[in-house]
Amino acid sequence: MEAKILKSSKSFRVRFSEVDSMGIVWHGSYPLYFEDAREQFGADYGIGYLDIFAHGYYAPLVDLQFHYKHPMRLDSRARVEITYIPSPAAKLIFEYEIFDADTDCLIATGRSVQVFLDKDYQLVLYAPDFYTEWKQRYGF
Amino acid sequence: MEAKILKSSKSFRVRFSEVDSMGIVWHGSYPLYFEDAREQFGADYGIGYLDIFAHGYYAPLVDLQFHYKHPMRLDSRARVEITYIPSPAAKLIFEYEIFDADTDCLIATGRSVQVFLDKDYQLVLYAPDFYTEWKQRYGF
Amino acid sequence: MEAKILKSSKSFRVRFSEVDSMGIVWHGSYPLYFEDAREQFGADYGIGYLDIFAHGYYAPLVDLQFHYKHPMRLDSRARVEITYIPSPAAKLIFEYEIFDADTDCLIATGRSVQVFLDKDYQLVLYAPDFYTEWKQRYGF
């Protein structure tokens, strides 16, 4: 099976509470948009938080980056796209792009890296079996 | 021992992220101020979240009210005062007042009611022993 | 035209970030659900934040109440219903009900009251014309 690109996409509308006193989305609201994208990806491909928990692991973020290109205003409609970045390491790596849904203008990009902890909160150095199987299922 | 009024107070400064696009504190930021007040009260009188957990209980909110009198602006300094409201029920009841620290203007008031759940998340109808002892210690 | 009941409804899924360390939705996440419901109502009936701004007013909350009946857990699917409560006062009053989307169990109820401020942040004692016209359009 040939490796393919795994992507998900989620549309959203900027909430009143996400906008700062300058009338634009506060930068600290973007972790939520990225998390919504990860949840969508997890639902689409069977690797959500609860799937990971069910296998006895927890996958906390260890790196998170945001690059803000253009501000978003109150009531903007937007779309966050998330792409799975394959890696031989025992890591979950995603890249993100947020687009204005009306203009298709690129609003922000980012990247997250997650590792696996076991039930005792110990770092897992080798990919858990369920994750290896998941990768194989998608040709990685 | 005579019953007394138990109060705590906590000073805070409005954060940039708590202010909305009108330049005033978003109403949904107030649950945080009240929670900070409860944590201060818990630390002052030995009845914080972790004390309650340590006795095998969890004390979720069942009622929460806010009355907003005056807006707070970015960089305001304020003070939240919390008062314990004695009750024969197996409940933790608090009232809150937030004051502008510069003008002493009353910004908001509120009230919260918490019940006790046991480790199985079942409602406890009678006050847990540790809570009865806590009340007696303060003359309630 | 006969007065009718104006309601809106919005489905949502509990986010990871909205859940507390007990595994249930933190009480302070509910203002967001209510706000989402108000935004949905505003979009459905032409009385959203931006409509109100466009007429030169701002409608801050002055009262907000929550009654928590049952906890919601991570990944719950829920539905918030919002009902407009007619009043002769220059106020926007809404009541809310949150239901578990799978069990139809009533999770929480609440109520909010908003007043109108003009561009100078002064309280408006009489209903603004646009609001009176809006009410008449719906038979109130």
Add this chain to the structure above:
Amino acid sequence: MEAKILKSSKSFRVRFSEVDSMGIVWHGSYPLYFEDAREQFGADYGIGYLDIFAHGYYAPLVDLQFHYKHPMRLDSRARVEITYIPSPAAKLIFEYEIFDADTDCLIATGRSVQVFLDKDYQLVLYAPDFYTEWKQRYGF
């Protein structure tokens, strides 16, 4: 005057609402800690949000990075340290370190980059005069 290192530090306690269902601080809470650090730095050295506004500018973030080294738990006491990173560009660059206040363990590091927009939300390519003067005052 010789260039020096400008640093600020702010102590904080993890809030109940900042902790996720695994009992550790949700990664999306860290933008708040960094923002608190920037506000402390701004207060210490006269270059806070309101100082920048007062000169007719707005300084939104364009890049933001987090590296999470160790989890923080509920009720942890911590300290965020912020260091100003001099640059010839019209940018405000900061680096951050968060330490557990009890163990001095390094919890997280990060970096933020801000640019300057004028009142019309246009990017300013040359450092505003007030910022050049501020840098000179501190020997940069």
